[in-house]
Amino acid sequence: MATLLGLVAALTYGSADFVGGLASKRSSAGSVVVVSQLAGGVVLAAALLLLPPATLSARALWFGAAAGVTGGAGVLLLYRALAVGRMSVVAPVTAVEAATVPVAVGLLLGERPAALAVVGVIVALVAIVLVSSVPQAAGDADRSATAPPGRPGLVDALGAGLAFGLFFVVFDQIPAAAGLWPLVVGRVVSMALVAALTLLTGQSLRPRVGTVRLIVGAGVLDMVANVLYLLATQRGLLSVVAVLVSLYPASTVVLARIVLRERLARPQIAGLGAAAAGVALIAAA
Helix, strand or coil, rough: CCHHHHCCCHHHHHHHHHHHHHHCCCCCCCHHHHHHHHHHHHHHHHHHHHCCCCCCCCHHHHHHHHHHHHHHHHHHHHHHHHHHHHHHHHHHHHHHHHHHHHHHHHHHHCCCCCCCHHHHHHHHHHHHHHCCCCCCCCHHHCCCCCCCCCCCHHHHHHHHHHHHHHHHHHHHHHCCHHCCCCHHHHHHHHHHHHHHHHHHHCCCCCCCCHHHHHHHHHHHHHHHEEEEEEEHCCCHHHHHHHHCCCCCCHHHHHHHHHHHHCCCCCHHHHHHHHHHHHHHHHHCC
């Protein structure tokens, strides 16, 4: 069950990143994050009404707040990167770090996955690297006058990867008895943090006309993915579930190919195949 939940979470995260990335090309990253998280809050409220009462603790609240800080920072940096870079490059680069951090932490904490699952994790990590190994297009450097030297969005993508890796680790520490309430705490902290940073940098929190539907869609998908990931970590090992979830660039890359006509290089195609193989091995363990 943990494998299935992790895989569906990955597909949902990847779809959320794609939709949010489209919106970030037209509205500021801060406005996209804040409005999308407000929309996701509606989904969370509905889920809370359907679930049985939960038991809150200081530990759950603290880790929920920490998840809000790391998750909010990760999404903000990712959307900034997607606004100036190619989705088929930014998302996979972020995922490499996002997968490596929780795997290392899980092993340090004493997790010992089955041999077949370990092979699947290794194959999945290779898949993430392959999906990210695409040459820079000639026109990428001109996409934004504010983009840093080199591959556009790369610095923000690396920062987002580290933040997401820490987010996965923190999420795994939330007690199962707390239910979804730590997500509420995290969402409030995340919105407050991103809104403050956006206003301090002189950007508007108001999304541009024509982007609201995209932003709401991204928020709903992101919250659904968060719930799925929380459920997956409560049922499986962090070092396995986090790698499965970090396969989310596969859906982002495929959507970018279908909708934006971004070309897939041969390594990316091989990476998608390796991702499928890694998932199969983990599921069979």
